Structure formats: C-alpha cells, structure tokens
Amino acid sequence: MDTDAEFETFQLGEDKEPVSVESSAQVREASVALVAQSRRSIEIVSRHLDPAVYDTTVFADALRRFVLDSSRARVRIIVMDSRPILANGHRLVDLGQQLSSFVEIRMPGRKHAAYNGAFLLADRIGSVWRQLADRFDGVVNFGDRRGASELGETFDQMWTHAEPDPNLRRLRI
Numbered sequence: 001m002d003t004d005a006e007f008e009t010f011q012l013g014e015d016k017e018p019v020s021v022e023s024s025a026q027v028r029e030a031s032v033a034l035v036a037q038s039r040r041s042i043e044i045v046s047r048h049l050d051p052a053v054y055d056t057t058v059f060a061d062a063l064r065r066f067v068l069d070s071s072r073a074r075v076r077i078i079v080m081d082s083r084p085i086l087a088n089g090h091r092l093v094d095l096g097q098q099l100s101s102f103v104e105i106r107m108p109g110r111k112h113a114a115y116n117g118a119f120l121l122a123d124r125i126g127s128v129w130r131q132l133a134d135r136f137d138g139v140v141n142f143g144d145r146r147g148a149s150e151l152g153e154t155f156d157q158m159w160t161h162a163e164p165d166p167n168l169r170r171l172r173i
Contacts, residue, residue: 007033007140013125016143023136024052027128028059030140034122035062037142039070043121043155044077047133048084049092050118060091067095067102075103078158080115080133082107082165093168105168109161124152 007019007030021027031053035042042063046054053059067073077092079085085093096103108115118133127148130138141147 008036010142012037012122013143013145016141018144019140021128021136021138021140024050026140027130027136027138028053028056030128031120032059032062034120034126034128034140034142035059035066037126038066038073038122040072040074040123041121042066042073042075043124043152043159044075044119045080045115045155045158046077046118047080047116048082049077049079049090050136051084051088051090052136054092055090057091060095063092063103064095064099067099073102076155076159077103077105078108078112078155078162079105079165079168080108080113082167086167096168105165106159106162107165108158109163111161112158115158119151119155121148121151121155124148127151 010033012034021030067075096105116133117131119127119129121127125145125148126142128138128140129151
C-alpha cells in the first residue's frame with residue numbers, strides 16, 4: 001500500500017488498490033477527491049466531524065458542488081459527539097442548514113454510541129476508513145465495492161437507529 005499517493009489522479013470505481021493514509025492532510029485530500037467524483041451519495045461517520053478534514057474550505061466547497069450538481073445527491077452524516085461542533089462551529093453544519101433537503105446530520109442511537117471507527121463512503125464504491133476515530137491512520141480505496149458495501153451495511157444499521165441532533169438544527173428567530 002502506497003502512502004505517497006496523489007488522490008486527485010485516482011478514479012472512483014476504477015482504482016482498486018488500497019492506499020494507506022497517516023495524516024489529517026492525506027485523509028482530507030482523499031476525502032475531497034472522493035466527494036468530487038461522487039454522483040449519488042456521501043455517507044460519513046465521525047466522532048467530532050474532524051475539523052482538520054471536514055471543517056475546511058476545500059472539503060466544504062467539494063461537498064457543496066456535489067450537492068448542487070445533482071438533484072439526486074444525498075449526504076448523510078452521523079456525528080458521535082456534537083459538543084465540540086457546538087462550541088466551535090463547523091462548515092458542514094452550516095452547509096447542512098443551508099441545504100437541508102440534501103444534507104442530514106444525525107447522532108447515533110444508544111446501540112451504536114460506543115462505535116469508535118470513522119469513515120467516508122462515496123457512492124458506495126470508494127471509502128476512507130479509519131479503525132480508530134481519534135487517529136488519522138487508515139485506508140483509502142477508490143474501487144473496493146465489497147469493502148464499501150460492508151461499510152454501507154454498517155452505516156445503514158447505524159442510520160436506522162440514529163436520530164436528528166436537536167443541537168445542530170438551525171434556530172429560527
């Protein structure tokens with residue numbers, strides 16, 4: 001597994017070789033590349049929506065373009081603990097409030113509250129997977145349909161039991 005990859009050269013659904021990542025910059029670069037090539041769905045599970053990855057202009061812009069380029073685009077996000085997001089603000093929460101028809105953020109149900117992994121799924125084909133949510137070492141794959149399907153099943157189980165986080169809703173005044 002290569003760790004010096006330039007993810008913008010990878011093709012979603014075609015590059016099937018797993019690539020190791022070790023830093024927030026690598027996770028962010030891979031995530032942006034996956035979102036930029038997605039056409040249908042982005043699904044994220046994250047402890048605090050890792051600011052170094054998801055609360056960046058480059059990621060938020062890629063996600064905004066993804067949503068605005070397709071009327072069928074869907075973004076579903078499960079945030080394990082929203083307290084840091086509430087304290088510091090977050091671009092994805094703002095985006096979810098602006099584009100609520102396309103972006104939904106939930107907190108896990110009791111059954112999955114202790115889940116300690118983190119991942120991003122792109123069209124259920126590509127993924128960035130980290131076994132431990134508080135570390136950035138993980139594996140990126142742009143074309144592992146089987147692995148992405150397994151992560152998708154995990155996501156679906158979590159989503160079924162997840163609930164909207166009332167703290168992340170837009171306050172209407």
